[in-house]
Amino acid sequence: AQSVAQPEDQVNVAEGNPLTVKCTYSVSGNPYLFWYVQYPNRGLQFLLKYITGDNLVKGSYGFEAEFNKSQTSFHLKKPSALVSDSALYFCAVRDLTGANNLFFGTGTRLTVIP
Amino acid sequence: EPEVTQTPSHQVTQMGQEVILRCVPISNHLYFYWYRQILGQKVEFLVSFYNNEISEKSEIFDDQFSVERPDGSNFTLKIRSTKLEDSAMYFCASSESGAAGAIQAFFGQGTRLTVV
Numbered sequence: 001a002q003s004v005a006q007p008e009d010q011v012n013v014a015e016g017n018p019l020t021v022k023c024t025y026s027v028s029g030n031p032y033l034f035w036y037v038q039y040p041n042r043g044l045q046f047l048l049k050y051i052t053g054d055n056l057v058k059g060s061y062g063f064e065a066e067f068n069k070s071q072t073s074f075h076l077k078k079p080s081a082l083v084s085d086s087a088l089y090f091c092a093v094r095d096l097t098g099a100n101n102l103f104f105g106t107g108t109r110l111t112v113i114p
Numbered sequence: 115e116p117e118v119t120q121t122p123s124h125q126v127t128q129m130g131q132e133v134i135l136r137c138v139p140i141s142n143h144l145y146f147y148w149y150r151q152i153l154g155q156k157v158e159f160l161v162s163f164y165n166n167e168i169s170e171k172s173e174i175f176d177d178q179f180s181v182e183r184p185d186g187s188n189f190t191l192k193i194r195s196t197k198l199e200d201s202a203m204y205f206c207a208s209s210e211s212g213a214a215g216a217i218q219a220f221f222g223q224g225t226r227l228t229v230v
Contacts, residue, residue, distance in 0.1 A: 044221035104157035
């Protein structure tokens with residue numbers, strides 16, 4: 001069965017500092033991994049995805065994520081946080097069995113402190 | 115930029131009543147989805163829809179739920195007899211393709227359903 005874990009409900013970081021939002025996954029085969037962000041009163045917005053290839057993927061708004069197969073992790077990172085990055089971040093996985101739906105984590109609320 | 119739109123943004127209904135949540139997917143997309151998020155919990159898959167029929171559904175999507183694409187633009191989720199535990203944020207999503215899995219889904223802003 002597919003699942004995603006986001007171990008931190010809340011992450012606080014000072015503006016200008018690097019940020020990391022953690023995600024680990026469990027699938028029976030190779031995963032497709034996604035990060036989505038939700039701003040207040042907005043839908044889930046796609047940030048980036050890992051399908052295959054380079055383990056470091058770059059996405060929107062300066063975010064990147066590193067796929068680590070041995071640790072089954074897909075942590076979201078940004079070198080320098082902005083106050084406007086404050087939002088709810090969701091990691092999601094889709095497996096390769098043909099199922100089209102995404103399995104989401106519980107979300108991590110990121111607060112960037114000015 | 116095209117986007118998925120959902121109406122209403124917030125719906126309050128009495129237990130036992132029927133509700134219809136509405137979504138307008140992105141126009142050239144072929145796969146449509148409903149997800150829900152109970153407050154404080156993870157986003158959960160409900161159902162996917164392709165070619166005018168359900169392609170997948172989760173255990174949550176029981177007989178009280180139904181989906182429909184009544185015309186070329188709308189995609190609706192009906193809950194026949196609402197229960198208190200149906201209170202959640204409901205997200206609609208659409209994607210160009212579902213088979214490859216590599217295409218991301220685009221989500222609407224959600225409808226917050228409150229059953230009282």
